[in-house]
Amino acid sequence: MRLADKSVVITGAGSGVGRASALLFAAEGARVVCADVRADWAAETVELVTKNGGTALAHHCDVTVESDVEAAVAAATRNFGRLDVMFNNAGVTGLKPGSTFELDTTEDFERLTTINVRGVFYGCKHAVRTFKAQGGGGVIVNTGSIAGMVGFGSVIYGATKAAINQLTRGVAIECAADDIRCNAICPGTMPLTNFIRVGDGPPPEEYLRMAAGLQPNGRYVTAEDCAAAALFLASDDARNVTGVLLPVDGGYVAR
Ligand SMILES: NC(=O)c1ccc[n+]([C@@H]2O[C@H](COP(=O)([O-])OP(=O)(O)OC[C@H]3O[C@@H](n4cnc5c(N)ncnc54)[C@H](O)[C@@H]3O)[C@@H](O)[C@H]2O)c1
Numbered sequence: 001m002r003l004a005d006k007s008v009v010i011t012g013a014g015s016g017v018g019r020a021s022a023l024l025f026a027a028e029g030a031r032v033v034c035a036d037v038r039a040d041w042a043a044e045t046v047e048l049v050t051k052n053g054g055t056a057l058a059h060h061c062d063v064t065v066e067s068d069v070e071a072a073v074a075a076a077t078r079n080f081g082r083l084d085v086m087f088n089n090a091g092v093t094g095l096k097p098g099s100t101f102e103l104d105t106t107e108d109f110e111r112l113t114t115i116n117v118r119g120v121f122y123g124c125k126h127a128v129r130t131f132k133a134q135g136g137g138g139v140i141v142n143t144g145s146i147a148g149m150v151g152f153g154s155v156i157y158g159a160t161k162a163a164i165n166q167l168t169r170g171v172a173i174e175c176a177a178d179d180i181r182c183n184a185i186c187p188g189t190m191p192l193t194n195f196i197r198v199g200d201g202p203p204p205e206e207y208l209r210m211a212a213g214l215q216p217n218g219r220y221v222t223a224e225d226c227a228a229a230a231l232f233l234a235s236d237d238a239r240n241v242t243g244v245l246l247p248v249d250g251g252y253v254a255r
Pocket of ligand 1: 035
C-alpha cells in the first residue's frame with residue numbers, strides 16, 4: 001500500500017498509461033480522480049478500479065482549458081480532503097502516417113503545444129497552488145517522452161515533450177523548498193495504447209514486432225511499465241528524488 005490514503009489526480013486516465021496508473025495507484029491505496037476529455041472512457045476506468053475494490057471518481061476535463069484542470073484538482077480536495085499527487089499524463093501524438101515535418105500546419109502545432117504543454121503547465125500550476133495552500137508537500141509526475149530527450153522524428157511532438165521535461169526540472173527546482181517534488185516518466189514506444197491506434201482491434205503482429213525492435217532489449221513498452229515507474233516517483237520511496245526524467249524505454253536513450 002505505497003499510496004495509502006493518498007489523494008491523486010490523473011489526467012488522461014481514460015486510456016493507456018493513465019488507466020493503468022489509476023488501477024495500480026488505487027490498488028496501492030490511493031483515491032483517484034480519473035480526469036479525461038473522454039468522460040465515457042474515464043467512467044470505464046472508474047468501473048474497473050471499483051471492481052478491484054478501489055476508490056475512484058470520473059471527472060470530465062479538457063487539459064487545454066484552465067478552469068477544467070482547476071476543477072479536477074478541486075474534485076480531489078472536495079471529495080478526498082486534499083491533493084497529494086498530480087499526474088499530468090494526458091497527451092496526443094503528432095504522427096501522421098506518410099507525412100513529413102515540412103507538411104505540418106499551424107493547426108498541428110497549436111493542437112500539440114496546447115494539449116501537451118499548456119495542459120501540463122495548468123496541471124503543475126494548480127497542483128502547486130493547492131500544495132502550498134495545504135501547507136507544503138506534494139508530488140507531481142508528468143509524462144514526457146523519449147522523443148523529448150533525443151531526436152525521434154516526430155518533430156513538433158518531440159519539442160512539446162522536451163518542453164515538459166524542462167517544466168519538470170523548473171518546477172522541481174522552484175518548489176523544492178516547499179517539499180514539492182516534480183519528476184517525469186519518459187516512455188518509449190507503446191503500441192498497445194490508443195495513442196497511435198489505427199483502425200479497430202489489436203495492432204497487427206508486424207507492427208508489434210517493429211515496435212519491440214526499436215528498444216535495445218527487444219521489448220516494447222507497456223502502459224503497466226509506465227504505471228509502475230510513475231508509482232515509484234509518486235510514492236515516498238522517491239522522497240529524495242526530484243527533477244528526474246526517468247526513461248521507461250528498454251534502453252532506447254542509453255544507446
Ligand atoms: N504510446 C506511446 O508510444 C507513447 C510514447 C511516449 C510517450 N507517450 C505519452 O504517454 C501519455 C499517455 O499516452 P498513452 O499512450 O496512454 O495514450 P492514450 O491515447 O491511450 O491515452 C491518452 C489519454 O489522454 C486523453 N486526452 C487526450 N487529449 C486530452 C485533453 N485535451 N484533455 C484531457 N485528456 C485528454 C485521451 O482521451 C486518452 O484517454 C501521453 O502524454 C503520451 O504523449 C506515449
